[in-house]
Amino acid sequence: MTPANGSTGPAAPEVPPDRATGGVAGPAGPAVPVQPGGPGGSDRVPDSTRDASAKKDYSEYGVAVLLLALGIWAIVDAMGLADAASARGPIGPKTVPIVVGLLLVAMAILLVVDVARGGRGEQEGGEDVDLSHGSDWRTIGLLAGAFAANALLIERIGWPLSGAILFFGTTYALGSRSYIRNVIISLIMSVGTWYLFYAGLGIKLPVGLLKGIL
Amino acid sequence: MDGINSLIEGFATALTPINLLYAFLGVLLGTAIGVLPGIGPAMTIALLLPLTYTLEPTQAFIMFAGIYYGGMYGGSTTSILLNTPGESASVITAIEGNLMAKKGRGAAALATAAIGSFIAGTIGTLGLALLAPVIVELAVQMGAPDYFAVMVLAFVAVTTVLGSSKIRGFASLGIGLLIGTIGIDPTAGQQRLTLGVPELADGIDVVVVAVGLFAVGEALWVAAHLRRSSLDIVHVDGARMTRDDWRRSWKPWLRGTAIGFPFGAIPAGGAEIPTFLSYAAEKKLTKNPEEFGKGAIEGVAGPEATNNASAAGGLVPLLTLGIPTTATAAVMLGAFQGYGIQPGPRLLDTQPELVWGLIASLFIGNAILLGLNLPLATVWARLLRIPRPYLYAGILFFASIGAYAANNSTFDLWLLLIIGALGFFMRRYGLPIVPAIIGIILGPVAEEQMRRALQISDGELSGLYNTAFSQIVYVIIALLLVGPPIVRLVRSRRGGKGTGSGPDTLAGAHAHANAEGV
Numbered sequence: 120m121t122p123a124n125g126s127t128g129p130a131a132p133e134v135p136p137d138r139a140t141g142g143v144a145g146p147a148g149p150a151v152p153v154q155p156g157g158p159g160g161s162d163r164v165p166d167s168t169r170d171a172s173a174k175k176d177y178s179e180y181g182v183a184v185l186l187l188a189l190g191i192w193a194i195v196d197a198m199g200l201a202d203a204a205s206a207r208g209p210i211g212p213k214t215v216p217i218v219v220g221l222l223l224v225a226m227a228i229l230l231v232v233d234v235a236r237g238g239r240g241e242q243e244g245g246e247d248v249d250l251s252h253g254s255d256w257r258t259i260g261l262l263a264g265a266f267a268a269n270a271l272l273i274e275r276i277g278w279p280l281s282g283a284i285l286f287f288g289t290t291y292a293l294g295s296r297s298y299i300r301n302v303i304i305s306l307i308m309s310v311g312t313w314y315l316f317y318a319g320l321g322i323k324l325p326v327g328l329l330k331g332i333l
Numbered sequence: 334m335d336g337i338n339s340l341i342e343g344f345a346t347a348l349t350p351i352n353l354l355y356a357f358l359g360v361l362l363g364t365a366i367g368v369l370p371g372i373g374p375a376m377t378i379a380l381l382l383p384l385t386y387t388l389e390p391t392q393a394f395i396m397f398a399g400i401y402y403g404g405m406y407g408g409s410t411t412s413i414l415l416n417t418p419g420e421s422a423s424v425i426t427a428i429e430g431n432l433m434a435k436k437g438r439g440a441a442a443l444a445t446a447a448i449g450s451f452i453a454g455t456i457g458t459l460g461l462a463l464l465a466p467v468i469v470e471l472a473v474q475m476g477a478p479d480y481f482a483v484m485v486l487a488f489v490a491v492t493t494v495l496g497s498s499k500i501r502g503f504a505s506l507g508i509g510l511l512i513g514t515i516g517i518d519p520t521a522g523q524q525r526l527t528l529g530v531p532e533l534a535d536g537i538d539v540v541v542v543a544v545g546l547f548a549v550g551e552a553l554w555v556a557a558h559l560r561r562s563s564l565d566i567v568h569v570d571g572a573r574m575t576r577d578d579w580r581r582s583w584k585p586w587l588r589g590t591a592i593g594f595p596f597g598a599i600p601a602g603g604a605e606i607p608t609f610l611s612y613a614a615e616k617k618l619t620k621n622p623e624e625f626g627k628g629a630i631e632g633v634a635g636p637e638a639t640n641n642a643s644a645a646g647g648l649v650p651l652l653t654l655g656i657p658t659t660a661t662a663a664v665m666l667g668a669f670q671g672y673g674i675q676p677g678p679r680l681l682d683t684q685p686e687l688v689w690g691l692i693a694s695l696f697i698g699n700a701i702l703l704g705l706n707l708p709l710a711t712v713w714a715r716l717l718r719i720p721r722p723y724l725y726a727g728i729l730f731f732a733s734i735g736a737y738a739a740n741n742s743t744f745d746l747w748l749l750l751i752i753g754a755l756g757f758f759m760r761r762y763g764l765p766i767v768p769a770i771i772g773i774i775l776g777p778v779a780e781e782q783m784r785r786a787l788q789i790s791d792g793e794l795s796g797l798y799n800t801a802f803s804q805i806v807y808v809i810i811a812l813l814l815v816g817p818p819i820v821r822l823v824r825s826r827r828g829g830k831g832t833g834s835g836p837d838t839l840a841g842a843h844a845h846a847n848a849e850g851v
Contacts, residue, residue: 182762186504193511196526200518212518215780216525219510226504233500240763241497245371245551247721249560254761258556262729263750266549269733270746278734285733289726293556304723312734321387322738 179239183230190223261292277327282309336466339681343689347395347697355392356694359399360701367407368713369724370415371551374404375660375770379543380728382668383735390672391687397665398694402702404661405644406450409637410706410713413442414567423640425608429625429632434567436628440710444574445582445630446637447706453590453638454699457645460594461652462692465681468653472678477786478797480654482806484779487600487656489810492768493817494606505764508755509772512537519777520784532744537752539667540739542773545749546766547660548732550756552725557757559721569714582634585615589638596639597646600658604643611639645695652676652688655778660767663774670774 197216230238242250265288272281286305295301313333316322326333346352362384366377378400385393412423413430426446433442475483492502515526516536527533574582589611596607615635616625625632650656655676657663669676674684681688706713736749759766783797790796798804 179762182504182758182764185758186507189508189511193514193526200521200523200525212521212523212525215510215776215783216514219507219514222503223507223511226500226507229500230504233498238498238500240501240761242763243554243760245555247370247555247560248558250558252558254557255559256557258559259553259757262553262556266729266733266746266750266753270743270750273737273746274743278737282730282733286726286730289729290722293559293722293725295720295722301722305726308727308730312730316734316738320384322383324734324738 176239179234180231182240183227183234186223186227186230190220190227193217193220193223258292258294262289265289265292273327274325275327277329278324279306279310279313279329279333280327282312285309336462339466339685339689340462340693342685343691343693344696346391346686346690347693352392352395352690352694353697355388355396356399356697357701359396359401359694360403360698360705361399363400363403364407364410364702364705364713365403365716367404368410368716369407369719370411370717371555371724372728373408373547373660374401375543375664376547376551377404377407378661378664378668379540379547380731380735382540382543382664382671383731383738385668386738390674390684391690393668393672394687394691395694397668398691399698399701401644401661401665402450402454402641402695402698405641406447406702406706407713409446409450409640410443410710411717413446413633414439414569414714414717424605425612425636426633426640428612429629430637431567432626432628433630433633434569434628438628438630439567439569441574441578441630442628442633443569443710444707445578445634447703447710448574449582449586449589449634449638450641451699451703452586453593453640453642454645454702455696456587456590457594457597457642458692458695458699460598460642461645461648461695464598464649465653465688465692468649469678469681472653475654475678475802476800477782477789478800478803479806481779481782481786481797482803482810483600483654483656484775484782486806486810486813487650487658487771487775488768488779489813490600491658491771493813498763501762501764502768505759505766506768506772508759508764509769510776512542512752512769513773513776514780519781532742532748536777537748537773538736538739538745539664539671539774541736541745541749542752543664543667543770544732544735545752546756546759546770548728549749549753550760550766552728552732553753553757554760555721556725566714566717569711578630581619581621581630584618585611585631585635586638588614588618589635589640590642593639593642593644594646597643597658598649600650600654600656604640604647604659607643608636608639611635648692648695652680652691653678655680657771657775660770663767663770667774675778 193216197213197220200211200213200216244250265285268288269281269285272284275281283302283305286308287301290301290305310333313324313326316324347356362381363374363377366372366380367374372380378397381396381400385396388396408423409426409430412427413434415427415431430442430446433439488506492506493499511526513536515533517523517527517534518525524534592611592614593604593607596610597604612632612635615629615631616622619625619629619631621629621631644659644661647658647662650658651662651666653676655666657666666676674680674687732749732753733746736745737743739745756766758764759769786796787794790799798807
């Protein structure tokens, strides 16, 4: 399952087989996936990844740092565990976290090598995904804000209101500007699900401020 | 014969009006959610899990049976009409199916997919019913080392077979295993990786993990890259399958079933390879080779049947050994665990009503699916036009309800956001999601088997490989790890190239979609 391989030809043994597109070896171009047609269907991977690699995308190393941190966390945490008195032989509660930690550390190192040799993580495509521009952090921030608002408020003002804030906030973040319609839809969704869960499934979501009304 | 008798009893369970209603609801919701762009079968099940919190296990799993097949079929509808498959198993369907749709044969493509899914699903489920008792007979003789070996095989297969980068695959598996380790260690009772947070002592709820990685991660990722231009959705017209289409479809349906079921039944990483094989076989056997690459009906009928047969086959290791081979099966396993049920060879004895009710419901769900899809294809197609702000608001909204309702705690909502951020990050840097989810759900079970094996051997490491079966499995694992690089080396020595353009493009498309095997 190494698509770049067949088309890079002789260069293949030197290039890590793990990358699908982009990277230093230009010939990876022909491996552009998916058939022609479907607007944006075929142009999703190359541009952004290639631009990024041209600029030397140091954030790829961030993945390795994260893996390393997680691995070390697992190992350090495991070292702090006491061996159970009943444990026999070399296997105790420590074993699995240490093995997993070592796996993560090893992958962190291999990933650094891979990235240094031009490997790039293949961004995920999809029906609604347009990878020709970078991540839109404003939208993500607004989404996370709407999500956090619900988490903060659900037990104070109840799901019928906090859920509506979440729904409305998300539609706003994603660029819908028909405010009145969205408020109405949001309230129908949150009140409707509250009733569905209460009456249909017997799960009582927090009712909060609307206590007595619903 | 044992299987047949039990199956008849299963039908008695499944055919009560209330259970039929759950099966119908499952199929309807599964298809409707599965059709939505960006939502694959695994996310469909994860999002719908909360609906079953208060149901009896039997009813919950009858509903899951419907959701399972409904979600699968919904995914292929999306790929035929949009060309961008929501899940890797639909990649091949998307190629010819979308070309057919563009030629104005969309209805025929959807019909051959629906009927092929029905036939493959029915034969595959029959295979499951016949094979499950046999496997159980063998599986009761399997010891802890054998189980552990098969689980390691599942980890390695899912990581090496899928995805374009093995390093990133194993990194993802490691992240999954790490998350699976969080909580109180089951044998020694010590807290691991909990950072002293009491809510983490019981581990992270499977709903939170699955919904976080699939739903929240996906919503954040798509939101950050939302396509501003509108999508080209192919219009579905009324041109149904002609007599010629039937003539050209029935053999691919059967061949696809024959290819898909065995591949699903072995723990070797899902439906991608068999659908690819089916496509290659149809391309070779067809009498109309010139149509391939331009919308050949065989190229839809075969892979789509393969996909569904493989889904049915995947239930064999899930129900008899407790080993999931796809993300969808992993989420199902998580759902079983949520009910305190551990699938395995004893499950058929301890919960026969549940298992056979589930299998019977798969037959029923399949029939309902056909009945819903042939007439309703245009309705499903309309769902593709749902405004994106509402679609993703809905995903986050239902993800939040599900996570909150799991334990009635806001802590889970924060956890959901963190895991969603992890899912975003993994999508950005090409870490496949499937190994992570399998690691999270199967990891703790594998650890338990390993420790049991080592307790039996009194701590001797040989306890892990002292059975013939486990040794064979480790050889297979070694081949999986070492084989492909050697083959590649030999091939490049011979001068590379030489393969036709067809397989190359396919492999490219295939690898591309691996990352999104949700």
